[in-house]
Amino acid sequence: MAEKHSKPNFSHSQVSEILKRRYNLTALEIHSLPSYEDQNFYVVPVEGCECVLKILNSEDSDNLDLIEVQTFVMSFLRQKGVLAQTALPSTSGQLMSLEEIDCGSGLQKYLVRLLTYLPGTTISKVLSMLQLLYETGKMAATMDELLQDMRHPKISVLEREKFIWCLTNISLLEPYLHLLDGDPLQKVVKSVLHQYKTSVEPQRSKFRKGIIHGDVNNLNLLVEPDDNDGYRVSGIIDFGHMQMDYYIHELAIHIMYMMIDHPDPIEVGGPILAGWESVLPLNKAEKDSLYVLVLSRFCQSLVIARRTVLLHPENEEYIMLTSKRGVHILTQLWKLGKEHVEKVWFESAAQLNKITV
Numbered sequence: 001m002a003e004k005h006s007k008p009n010f011s012h013s014q015v016s017e018i019l020k021r022r023y024n025l026t027a028l029e030i031h032s033l034p035s036y037e038d039q040n041f042y043v044v045p046v047e048g049c050e051c052v053l054k055i056l057n058s059e060d061s062d063n064l065d066l067i068e069v070q071t072f073v074m075s076f077l078r079q080k081g082v083l084a085q086t087a088l089p090s091t092s093g094q095l096m097s098l099e100e101i102d103c104g105s106g107l108q109k110y111l112v113r114l115l116t117y118l119p120g121t122t123i124s125k126v127l128s129m130l131q132l133l134y135e136t137g138k139m140a141a142t143m144d145e146l147l148q149d150m151r152h153p154k155i156s157v158l159e160r161e162k163f164i165w166c167l168t169n170i171s172l173l174e175p176y177l178h179l180l181d182g183d184p185l186q187k188v189v190k191s192v193l194h195q196y197k198t199s200v201e202p203q204r205s206k207f208r209k210g211i212i213h214g215d216v217n218n219l220n221l222l223v224e225p226d227d228n229d230g231y232r233v234s235g236i237i238d239f240g241h242m243q244m245d246y247y248i249h250e251l252a253i254h255i256m257y258m259m260i261d262h263p264d265p266i267e268v269g270g271p272i273l274a275g276w277e278s279v280l281p282l283n284k285a286e287k288d289s290l291y292v293l294v295l296s297r298f299c300q301s302l303v304i305a306r307r308t309v310l311l312h313p314e315n316e317e318y319i320m321l322t323s324k325r326g327v328h329i330l331t332q333l334w335k336l337g338k339e340h341v342e343k344v345w346f347e348s349a350a351q352l353n354k355i356t357v
Contacts, residue, residue, distance in 0.1 A: 006058035007312055008039040008110045009103040015041050015053055022090040022097055023114055034219075034318050036308070038240070042117065050117035051088060060240065061098065061111035066157045070239045071095055071113065073150060073211070080146045082139075083222075083235040085115040118235035120222035124261045126231050130271045132223070133258065134352060137275025139233050140216045140254050144247055145279055147211040158211060158244040164304060165214065165241050167249040168204075170196050170296050179306040185327055188334050189303060192295045200292050206285035207246040214241030216250065217257035219321075248286040251276050252293035256301070260322055265329045266341060269294070270348025277349065287346070291338045298330040 010018075012030045019025040025045035033040035039055040056067065077084045087095040098109045123136070164172045170193060180186035215238060222235035255272050259265035273290075276282075282290070301322045309319045333341055 006103060006105045006108050007037055007315065008055040008057060010039055010041075010055055010099075010101070010110075012041075014101070015043070018099060018112060019043065019045065019053065019114075022094075022112070023088070024091050036315075036319060037312075043114075050119075052085070052115045052117050054113050054115055055099070056111045056240075058105075058108040058110060061109055063157070064096075064111070065154045066160075067096060067111055067113075069152055069154050069157055070242050072152050073147065073242060074239055076150050077143060077146060077236075082143055082146065083118060083233075084239070085118055085235075085237055088114045088116065090114070118222055118237060120224045120234040122219050123221040123223050123231075123233075123258075124218040126223055128258060128262055128268070129230060130352075132231055132233070133268060133271035134275040135233050136216070136221060136258065137251070137254065137272035138278050139236070139275075140213070140250055141247075141276045141279035143216075143236065144210055144212055144250055150211060155211075155244075158242060160243045163241075163243060165300065166243055166245055167252065167293060167296055167300070168245060170300065173299060173303045176303050176307050179303065179310075185302065185331070188331055189299045191334065192292065192299050192330075195292045196296050200289045200296075203285040203289055204246070206283060207248050207289075208280075208283070208286070209244065209246050212243060212245050212247065212250040213239060214243050214245065214250065214253065216254040218260050219257075247280055248282065248289060248293060251282075252290055253297050255290075256294045256297040257322070259329050260325050266333070266336070266344055267348070269341070269345035271352055273345055274349040274352035277353065290345070291333075291341050295330060295333055298326055298333075302326055302330065 015030055016027045019027050025047055027043055028046045029044035031042050033042050033052065037057045041053040043051050043053055071087045074084045075086045078086050089095055090097060096111055096113045099112050100107060100109045160166055163169060177186060177189065180189060213236065216236065220236060220238045221233060222237065223231040224234040226232040255269050258272060259268045262268050305319050305323050309316045312319065
């Protein structure tokens with residue numbers, strides 16, 4: 001959340017020049033892809049092979065070790081059968097490079113990678129039926145389980161102690177609560193933060209920990225049609241929030257974002273939970289904390305969006321996507337209360353687990 005943070009603003013001609021200079025590729029087609037803080041371009045070179053040129057914001061570009069590990073994880077998961085993007089080497093064999101230009105806030109360095117393109121559509125654009133939700137939960141847990149075997153000499157960079165998107169750091173929202181002054185949402189957020197401190201923090205020592213994606217959301221999950229007039233998961237993108245954190249956080253984050261596009265948000269938790277527990281069953285402390293953690297992620301998303309849009313008003317439409325329905329869903333879950341919501345989730349998951357056993 002640094003003030004110096006700069007979102008890249010490369011032109012198509014600059015992208016073409018980078019592709020030629022770094023990768024010896026001639027761009028036949030280039031168009032922009034949406035992004036919260038970075039800049040992404042879909043590219044079709046004359047030489048073939050669809051790809052994505054990803055340009056990181058100036059703040060993340062300062063942490064080369066973190067991006068190196070993220071890039072390694074993507075390749076590791078791909079080798080294990082998870083459909084993740086991988087970085088393509090430049091003509092000199094590099095998987096990432098720094099480009100120094102002025103995007104409107106002074107001369108800064110931006111880290112650039114050319115990634116493989118994954119076909120499919122974001123899950124936000126399709127109606128997520130029960131079976132698809134189950135599969136997304138199973139996929140998220142499988143991914144985290146696979147990462148238990150990953151080794152890298154710089155893996156310690158994933159201990160992101162001050163990362164504002166880490167659910168462990170929910171208290172970092174407090175300096176920004178003034179952005180909600182006069183908004184009824186402020187009361188809800190303060191209540192959730194209090195519940196987190198009193199009911200989640202005391203149980204944290206019982207949570208299991210490992211490497212998590214950290215952002216398995218409705219815009220990062222790709223799907224494609226299956227043979228039964230439905231959809232199946234076809235890929236996972238954007239590892240920018242990857243961190244060493246608690247598995248229960250991954251589940252809570254995933255449930256929260258999958259509620260955004262669903263016509264009946266409260267029904268989302270059950271099938272995702274069932275899919276997750278088919279791989280990584282929850283312990284008692286994790287189960288007891290899930291409701292508050294889902295609400296906590298809503299709070300993170302809504303408050304950080306208010307902050308980010310002040311820094312980047314030109315990207316308001318994309319930044320506020322979650323907020324359009326998120327405020328209503330958070331308020332609804334908060335009013336229904338922990339006991340009611342948990343009953344819906346856990347009874348639904350139990351029924352699905354009986355069917356799928």
